[in-house]
Amino acid sequence: MTSAAPSARALFDALCRRIDAGQWWPADTRFEIVVGAVLTQNVAWRNVEYSLANLREAGLLEAQKLATTASADLQRLIRPSGFMRAKSETLIRAARWFLDDASHTRLPTDELRASLIDVKGIGPETADDIVLYGYERPVFIWDLYARRFLSAAGWAVPRSYEAARRTLQPLIDEGDFTTPELAHFHGLIVEAGKKARSCGGWEAFYPTLEVSQGG
Numbered sequence: 001m002t003s004a005a006p007s008a009r010a011l012f013d014a015l016c017r018r019i020d021a022g023q024w025w026p027a028d029t030r031f032e033i034v035v036g037a038v039l040t041q042n043v044a045w046r047n048v049e050y051s052l053a054n055l056r057e058a059g060l061l062e063a064q065k066l067a068t069t070a071s072a073d074l075q076r077l078i079r080p081s082g083f084m085r086a087k088s089e090t091l092i093r094a095a096r097w098f099l100d101d102a103s104h105t106r107l108p109t110d111e112l113r114a115s116l117i118d119v120k121g122i123g124p125e126t127a128d129d130i131v132l133y134g135y136e137r138p139v140f141i142w143d144l145y146a147r148r149f150l151s152a153a154g155w156a157v158p159r160s161y162e163a164a165r166r167t168l169q170p171l172i173d174e175g176d177f178t179t180p181e182l183a184h185f186h187g188l189i190v191e192a193g194k195k196a197r198s199c200g201g202w203e204a205f206y207p208t209l210e211v212s213q214g215g
Contacts, residue, residue: 005154006211008175014211015188019195024187025133031063031098033134037126038090039081050080067095090121109137124161132186138179140165140172141186145193152202153211 006014027033035055039048052061054077060066066074074088081087097119098104104112112135116127124142131137140146142164150168151157158164177185196205 004213006213008172008177010212011149011153012175012177012181012185012188014209015185015192018209019188019191021184021187021191024183024190025129027133029061030101030134031095032061034094034098034130035061035066035091037129037134038087038094038122039078040129041083041087041123041126043082047080047082051078054078054080063095063098063101067092067099086121090119093119093121105135109139112137113139124165132179132183136179136183138177138182140169140177140182141189142168143186145190146186148196148202149189149192152196152206 025033025036027036032052036048036052039051055061055066058077060069060074060077069092071085071088071092074091075084078084078087078091097116104115107115109131113124113127113131116122116130117124122130128139128141132139132141142161147157147159147161147164150164155168155171158167192205192209196202199205
C-alpha cells in the first residue's frame with residue numbers, strides 16, 4: 001500500500017455513497033448460510049438459488065436431515081451449482097460439523113475458522129463467509145473481488161487469499177469496522193466488481209468512486 005493509497009474506511013465510505021449492495025447474505029437460518037457458502041464456490045449466486053430452492057422443497061435445509069442424505073440424491077438437487085459430487089460430499093460433512101453448533105458458537109473466532117477449514121471441501125474463503133454471515137464474527141472476505149478492488153485502489157495485494165489476509169488484515173483493522181459493516185463491505189465490493197466488469201474493468205470504474213486519498 002502506497003502512502004497515497006486510501007484507507008479501508010475511506011474505501012468503505014466511497015462504496016457506500018456509490019453502490020447499493022442489497023441484502024447480504026440472504027438466508028433464513030444459520031445452516032442455510034453454511035449450505036449457500038459451500039454451493040457458491042466457483043459459481044454465480046443465481047445458480048445457488050436454484051439449488052437452495054430444490055433443497056428447501058426436499059426438506060434438506062436442516063442439518064440433521066442433510067447429514068444422512070445419500071450423496072447421489074444431493075447431486076441431483078444441487079446440479080445448478082455445478083461440481084455436484086464434490087459439493088454434495090462437502091455438504092454432508094458440513095452438516096455433520098454443524099450438528100455440534102452449540103459448541104461452535106462458544107469458540108473464539110480463530111478457532112471457529114480453523115474448525116471449519118478442517119472440514120474437507122471448506123477452504124479459507126468459504127470458512128470466512130460462514131464465520132462472518134453465519135456466526136456474525138468480524139472477519140473481512142479476501143476474495144478475488146476484494147483483491148482486485150484493493151489493487152485498483154493502490155494497495156499492494158498478494159495474489160492468494162491467505163497471503164492477502166495475513167499481509168493486509170492490519171490495514172482493515174485500522175478501520176475499526178463493526179461486524180455489520182464488514183458484512184456490508186463484502187456486499188459492496190462484490191456489487192462494485194460487477195459494475196467494474198460491465199464498464200470495462202477497474203481502471204475505468206474506480207475513478208467514478210471518488211475515493212478520498214490517504215484518508
